[in-house]
Amino acid sequence: MIAPDWFREDRLPHIYCTGCGNGTVINCTLGAVEEMGWKRNETVFVSGIGCSSRAPGYILTDSLHTTHGRALAFATGVKMAKPDLNIVVFTGDGDLAAIGGNHFIHACRRNVDMTVVCMNNQIYGMTGGQGSPTTPLGAFSTTTPYGASEPAFDLAELAVAAGANYVARWTSYHVKELTKAVAAGMQTPGLAFIEVRTQCPTNYGRHNKLRRVSDMIEYLRSHAMLVAKRDRLVREGKPVPEDTFTVGELVRRNRPAMGVRR
Ligand SMILES: Cc1ncc(C[n+]2csc(CCOP(=O)(O)OP(=O)(O)O)c2C)c(N)n1
Ligand SMILES: [Mg+2]
Secondary structure, three states: OOOHHHEOHHHOOOOOOOOOOHHHHHHHHHHHHHHHOOOHHHEEEEEOOOOHHHHHHHEOOOEEEOOOOOHHHHHHHHHHHOOOOEEEEEEEHHHHHOOOHHHHHHHHHHOEOEEEEEEEOOOEOOOOOEOOOOOOOOOOEOOEOOOOOOOOOOHHHHHHHHOOOEEEEEEOOOHHHHHHHHHHHHHOOOEEEEEEEOOOOOOOHHHOOOOOHHHHHHHHHHHEEEHHHHHHHHHOOOOOOOOOEEEEEEEEOOOOOEOOOO
């Protein structure tokens, strides 16, 4: 464990299924918090509803476990009232991009000074595996028994387009890169969005021929393509393999931001 001081042992046993990637993401995020040297009394974790949103409950500091989709709205309120606090939001693909989709784009547009970590398992995990806005075209879920017929949102690209100052994407396989990216996001004034592609063997893998956790992690490893490599392929006019997704830093910039300490 990276940050034992932040871990709330009295909350054990946790709700996560065997092989869930959420613990890895929590660990990496807390590693970044330690790297930043943030203190408990100046750091607040905010989340919506979902397995991913359960994360603040296992962390020893003040937190807000809010309503489904509204984490960013609550987090914005906290930051406006107390700009000196460090705000970290844990959210899921359903929480952030389905019911919370408008809060997402507008928090990025406003560039509110906070760090948002989205555990994108491409499914509604907590409620039993319904399709989400990031469920890939053709993927099976309880609400897409013949394969999803809609294209998926690219959350990181959406955050770039909407205006966030820092955007990166990694996976639960890339623990060192992920920890560094979260820390880089925390250091960047404005909204930092870190999308983490993570495994849900119970409600995604089981329906999509990725039943074993190792199969899911191997999938994440082998289908991740560095942004620089994708850009090179595009420059050289070569095809980008369709089943890959980009990882790395997508943007780091200095748009005007809201709630930055003076
Ligand atoms: C207003 C409202 N609508 C629906 C629900 C039911 N609900 C709880 S969690 C969830 C989806 C969670 O998916 P995601 O955010 O991807 O989190 P995961 O469990 O996959 O980590 C839904 C629809 C709710 N709690 N509140
Ligand atoms: Mg999910």
